[in-house]
Amino acid sequence: xxxxxxxxxxxxHTHLTTADDGVVLSSEGDAELLAKMGYKQELxxxxxxxxxxxxxxxIMGLLPSIASTLAFSLPAGPGGMVWSWxxxxxxxxVVGLAMADLGSSMPTSGGLYWWTHYFASPKTRNYxxxxxxxxxxxxxxxxxxxxxxxxxxxxxxxxxxxRNGQWEPSSGIVYVVFICxxxxxxxxASCLSKIMGKLQTxxxxxxxxxxxxxxxxxxxxxxxxxxxxxxxxxxxxxLTEWPTGWTFMLAWLSPIWTIGAFDSCVHMxxxxxxxxxxxxxxxxxSIGCCWGLGFIIVIVLAxxxxxxxxxxxxxxxxxxxxxxxxxxxxxxxxxxxSFLFIVxxxxxxxxxxxxxxxxxxxxxxxxxxFSSFFRPISKTFGHIPLRTVWGSVFVAVVLGLLCLIxxxxxxxxFSLAVAGNNLAWGVPILARVVRGQKKFTPGPxxxxxxxxxxxxxxxxxxxxxITLAMFPSLGPNPTxxxxxxxxxVNMAVWGGATMYxxxxxxxxxxxxxxxxxxxEGVAHHHLTEEQREQLVKEGLVAVDSDRGEALEKKSVGExxx
Numbered sequence: 001x002x003x004x005x006x007x008x009x010x011x012x013h014t015h016l017t018t019a020d021d022g023v024v025l026s027s028e029g030d031a032e033l034l035a036k037m038g039y040k041q042e043l044x045x046x047x048x049x050x051x052x053x054x055x056x057x058x059i060m061g062l063l064p065s066i067a068s069t070l071a072f073s074l075p076a077g078p079g080g081m082v083w084s085w086x087x088x089x090x091x092x093x094v095v096g097l098a099m100a101d102l103g104s105s106m107p108t109s110g111g112l113y114w115w116t117h118y119f120a121s122p123k124t125r126n127y128x129x130x131x132x133x134x135x136x137x138x139x140x141x142x143x144x145x146x147x148x149x150x151x152x153x154x155x156x157x158x159x160x161x162x163r164n165g166q167w168e169p170s171s172g173i174v175y176v177v178f179i180c181x182x183x184x185x186x187x188x189a190s191c192l193s194k195i196m197g198k199l200q201t202x203x204x205x206x207x208x209x210x211x212x213x214x215x216x217x218x219x220x221x222x223x224x225x226x227x228x229x230x231x232x233x234x235x236x237x238x239l240t241e242w243p244t245g246w247t248f249m250l251a252w253l254s255p256i257w258t259i260g261a262f263d264s265c266v267h268m269x270x271x272x273x274x275x276x277x278x279x280x281x282x283x284x285x286s287i288g289c290c291w292g293l294g295f296i297i298v299i300v301l302a303x304x305x306x307x308x309x310x311x312x313x314x315x316x317x318x319x320x321x322x323x324x325x326x327x328x329x330x331x332x333x334x335x336x337x338s339f340l341f342i343v344x345x346x347x348x349x350x351x352x353x354x355x356x357x358x359x360x361x362x363x364x365x366x367x368x369x370f371s372s373f374f375r376p377i378s379k380t381f382g383h384i385p386l387r388t389v390w391g392s393v394f395v396a397v398v399l400g401l402l403c404l405i406x407x408x409x410x411x412x413x414f415s416l417a418v419a420g421n422n423l424a425w426g427v428p429i430l431a432r433v434v435r436g437q438k439k440f441t442p443g444p445x446x447x448x449x450x451x452x453x454x455x456x457x458x459x460x461x462x463x464x465x466i467t468l469a470m471f472p473s474l475g476p477n478p479t480x481x482x483x484x485x486x487x488x489v490n491m492a493v494w495g496g497a498t499m500y501x502x503x504x505x506x507x508x509x510x511x512x513x514x515x516x517x518x519x520e521g522v523a524h525h526h527l528t529e530e531q532r533e534q535l536v537k538e539g540l541v542a543v544d545s546d547r548g549e550a551l552e553k554k555s556v557g558e559x560x561x
Contacts, residue, residue, distance in 0.1 A: 030275055037108050038514030039364075043270045043357075044383040047197040049278035052265050054200025055354065056286035059143070059261035061347035062294055063210050064340050066258060066301075067320035068150035069414065072473060073254035074312055074319060076247050077237025078227065078302035084251035085298045089291035091461045092259045096287040097447055098429045098458040099263065100280035104443030107269035107279045110361030110512065112136050115428035117511040119436025127501050128431065129511050132424045133362045134497040136263075138490070139420025140355035143261065144182070144396045146413040147348045149403055152177035154341035157318035161325065161333050165315045171404050178400050181345065185352040186393035193382035196353060197271075203346045210343050211293055214336065215300045221327030222304045232302040239309055241475025250473060256465050257414050259290045260421055264354035271357070280445035355392045360385030365512045367505070402485060411473065412485035419469040419490045426462035429455050 031041040047055070066073075073081040108114050113133035117125045155177055156169040192199065219226060238244040265272075265282035272278040304327055305311055314322035320340065324333040363374035363385075378386035403410035432440055433455045447454055470487045472478040501509065 030273065033276060034108060034270060035516060037106055037114065038512060038516060039108065039270075040515045041270070042377050042383070042515075043109070043385075045271050045273050045275075046194070046382075047200075047268055047272045047278070049272070049274065049281050051197040051200045052268055052272045052278045052282035053285045054197075054204045055268055055350050056262050056264045056282050057289060058200055058203035058207065059147075059264050059347050059350045059354065060259055060286060060290050061147070061343055062207055062258065062290055063214060063297060064150065064154070064344040064347060065147075066254065066294065066297055067154070067318070067340060068146070068344070069254035069257055070319040071312065071411065072257075072414075073251040073298070074305075074308050075237070075239035075473070076244075076251040077235050077239075077308055078232055078305060079234050079236040080248045080251050081254070082233060082295070082298050082302050083236075084248060085255045086291075086295050088252040088255040089259060089287070089294060091457075092255065092262075093284070093287050093291060094454055095425060095429075095458040095461060096262055096283045098451075098455045099266070099425060100283045100445055101440075101442065101447055101451055101455075102428065102432065103266050103269070103279035103283060104276050104445035105441055106443075107266070107272070107275035108361070109267050109270045109357045110365065111266040111269060112263065112424045112428055113362065113365075113367075114512050116431055119428060119431035119439060121435055125431075126506065126509055126511050127498075128427055130367060130501045130505060130509055131494065131497050132427045133358075133365075133367050134493060135420045136424035137355070137358055137362060137368075138493045139260075139417050139422075139424055140264075140267075140351065140358055141392055141395050141399065142413060142416035142420055144185075144348060144351045144355055144392065145399045145402075146257070146417055147344060147351055148178050148181045148185070148396070149174075149400065149410060149413050151181050151341055151344040151348060152403075153318055154321075154337060154344060157316045157321045158334060158337045158341065160316050161321055161330060161337065164330075169317070171410075175400060175403055178403065179397055181348060182352075182393050182396050182400070184345075185349050186390055188349055189352045189356065189389045190381055190384075190386055193384040199346075200350065203343075203350065206343050206346060210336075210339055211297060213339075215296060217332065217336070218300055218304045218323070218327045221329075221332065225306065226303050227305070232299060237308060239312065240473065241477070246471075250468060250471065252465075253414070253418065253468055253473075255290075255294065256418050256468070258294065259287055260417060261351065261354070262286050263421065263425060264351065267354045267357040267361070270361075276443045277445065280443075352389065352392055356385055356389040359388035359391055363388065364515070367509055399489075402489075405485075406481045409483070409485045412489060416469075416486050416489055419466050419486055420493070422462040422465045422469070423494070426459050426466075429462075430459045433459075 030045060034041055073084060076084060102115050103111060106115060106118070110133070113129045113136065116132045117129035120128050152174045156174060160167055160169070189196070236244065236248060238247045240247045240250070242250065262283045265279045265286070269275045269279050301323060305323060306326065311319045311322045316322055316325065318337075321333055321337055324336050328336065359368065359374065362368050363371040365371075368374055374385070374387045374391055376387065377383055399413065399416075402412055433452050437452065470484060470490075472482055472484040474482050478484065
């Protein structure tokens with residue numbers, strides 16, 4: 001049972017929320033804001049605003065992510081790579097502004113599906129909430145898969161460089177490295193929970209050091225053969241069978257995937273101090289930093305690439321390894337690629353944490369299979385959802401089997417995260433502007449009169465992003481080896497979630513459930529009947545009981561009238 005206590009110093013007026021074992025979980029202000037959404041404080045708020053930014057920025061892992069997605073951006077040539085980054089990043093910032101409005105107003109770990117249920121029509125909100133929750137869970141685990149698959153490729157490429165190209169890893173070896181990486185993330189996410197916030201600062205510094213080293217070393221190494229400004233900014237190529245314009249648009253997948261982790265700030269809401277400010281700050285600062293620093297990185301890469309086609313077909317299995325090798329030789333490549341895959345490993349650890357929080361929030365509301373199993377919080381490991389950490393690991397290992405099929409199937413791991421997350425981000429933003437604008441109460445961060453136009457622009461871009469993610473990258477006539485399997489996996493998940501809902505879940509899933517009946521309420525008082533009814537009326541569901549069901553039916557009837 002959570003309790004509200006005052007600090008010993010009477011001069012301080014901040015109240016603290018503690019767990020049964022006496023561990024301080026949160027300030028009363030954060031706990032009360034969470035209580036307004038129907039939840040008691042259960043996770044320990046270990047993350048400062050800087051550390052919330054850090055988890056998003058470290059998941060984005062700017063340089064490793066750009067390196068992992070060169071196969072998407074480089075077919076458009078150096079000019080296509082540079083301008084696709086700049087334009088797509090600007091569009092992503094608009095999405096970030098729309099999400100920051102919501103994250104500041106209603107910060108909760110299950111934010112995306114919670115907001116959907118809160119704003120959507122009473123007739124559709126349960127289904128949309130269910131679909132968004134599954135899509136977001138898939139997107140986050142897809143992000144974990146793609147990050148760790150990228151790590152496996154980079155790890156193997158270092159061995160290839162060390163052996164002078166005389167070794168080629170099989171798909172089985174890559175998968176084994178992938179599994180080892182995912183399991184290591186599960187172990188570390190479980191054991192390092194008490195310092196995970198502090199580690200984000202370390203990860204940010206590691207990312208910045210890698211970026212600084214690369215943007216200095218590559219131009220120096222290519223001092224006598226750097227490309228001019230026209231080649232960098234105006235040389236748009238087409239190394240696919242698509243029309244040049246569409247090849248340029250497909251290059252947007254690189255920044256869309258790279259900067260696609262800003263919703264991790266939302267999932268850390270219940271572990272962030274002063275979440276109403278920390279969440280929007282983390283979202284916007286992480287996107288803004290990646291927009292600016294990423295633009296510098298791709299300009300440097302474009303200046304140092306002599307032939308895009310040969311880089312994409314590198315014998316080392318990684319275009320970035322070839323770029324380093326051409327500029328710095330074998331020793332320099334080994335040094336930078338080793339640092340690169342270490343930073344990529346840190347990315348995977350951070351996204352494991354974020355995905356586990358989304359799965360935990362979804363299980364708290366009873367939507368996941370075996371929710372009662374995944375729901376408990378581990379006090380031994382620092383008040384974290386330990387079981388959903390390992391649930392994320394298990395699902396990632398299964399999805400990673402795609403890399404055994406073909407390289408094209410493995411690339412679906414990247415666009416899988418794009419499609420799943422874009423749907424999960426777009427639905428609550430759309431629900432707010434179409435149906436729920438009158439219910440929206442701004443938080444400390446608010447875009448004001450620009451809020452609705454920005455939300456519409458964000459929705460249009462997200463729909464476009466889903467469309468991009470479904471296309472085969474090499475051309476319009478895919479073979480089984482070049483097929484984009486994202487459409488298969490995503491449609492299976494979306495279709496499966498839809499079928500599951502209408503066959504079974506619609507009978508028992510009523511959206512987010514308030515957990516406040518399990519405690520004495522906020523500030524040592526029970527919720528009144530009016531407060532309970534208001535929670536239901538605003539889109540929450542009372543604890544499973546005949547009384548709760550009656551309240552919900554009454555609320556829905558009032559809204560429909």
